[in-house]
Amino acid sequence: MADNTGILSILECPVCFEYIVPPIYQCDNQHLLCSSCQNNQTRCPVCRVKLKGHRNLCMEKVSEYVLYPCKNEGSGCKAKLHLCEKQAHEWTCCVNNQYQCFGTVAEEDDSHCDWTGSREEIDDHIRETHRHLINNSADGTFNLSVSALVDYKYILFDNNLFCILIHTDPLRSSCIQKVFTTFFHILSVTCGGENCYAYSVKIEGQDDTFEGFVGRMITSDSNIKAMASRNECLHFMGNEHTFSFEGNIVKLQ
Structure with missing residues (x-):
């Protein structure tokens, strides 16, 4: 699919403005919502009808063929991916991102750890340094x-x-x-x-x-x-x- 901008615009959640991925919910008037916003709304943000937790299985099927932008698009990633590829890509993309450690230096020391490193390194750092x-x-x-x-x-x-x-x-x-x-x-x-x-x-x-x-x-x-x-x-x-x-x-x- 060379250009699916039109379909992507349909799959934009009217609450958080993120692109919707399955499970895809709808109101009785077929306005779509993402699962996160569906769980935090009682009425459709577009037409105000009461939400009943109905899913749009047709759009869920369509979404499998749509090319979604990477969640790190704002940081410069240009990748366009199908849903089956998107999750794995986003976990490893933008390797230049530096992750901040949230730990303290030692059990008796409340000073904050100033370590930063790659996504692949932070797990080992925490297990070794902040046991x-x-x-x-x-x-x-x-x-x-x-x-x-x-x-x-x-x-x-x-x-x-x-x-x-x-x-x-x-x-x-x-x-x-x-x-x-x-x-x-x-x-x-x-x-x-x-x-x-x-x-x-x-x-x-x-x-x-x-x-x-x-x-x-x-x-x-x-x-x-x-x-x-x-x-x-x-x-x-x-x-x-x-x-x-x-x-x-x-x-x-």
Whole structure:
């Protein structure tokens, strides 16, 4: 397919403006949504009818023949790929990207590690240098606490390393009460594909249990706020920047 710009424009999600890949959802008037936005919307953003979780199997089939741009197009990657090739390419493309380590130097030292390196090197670096930060989990469950405004936890499950990334910002304060907004996400350090794993997490003091897909490792922890704007990670408000949470990671078949 030499030029599929027209089809790609149809496959643009009206909420996050990313190109939609299966599973592809639609409202009763056939307006399309990506799976992430479908999970965070109750009504169609175009016509406002109530969403019923219906999938568009025809467009899912069409998407198999569409050439999608690499997710790193904005960084200069010019590749156009079919869905069967896209995931593997995006994991290894843009080899000049340098990934920031989120670890602390040593167990008794809170200073931040300034290591940066390639996607292929970061997994080994964390396992060798930051063993004190890694929590082993045979079944994917975890129960941890956050004590800093910026905190990182590592889970070793299914021989894959996962990074729990937590950023808490003071939203406003007064002489009576402080309010914080917290961004929370789990990223895969080892697994190459997206949607290989899912997670659920319950924050102490919050009523809801959050469920999401484990994301790809990011080059900088500052990217978590961009993910929050696209509803790709948990973000919530509270009166404390310290909290406990429990949850689990599961491998998808």
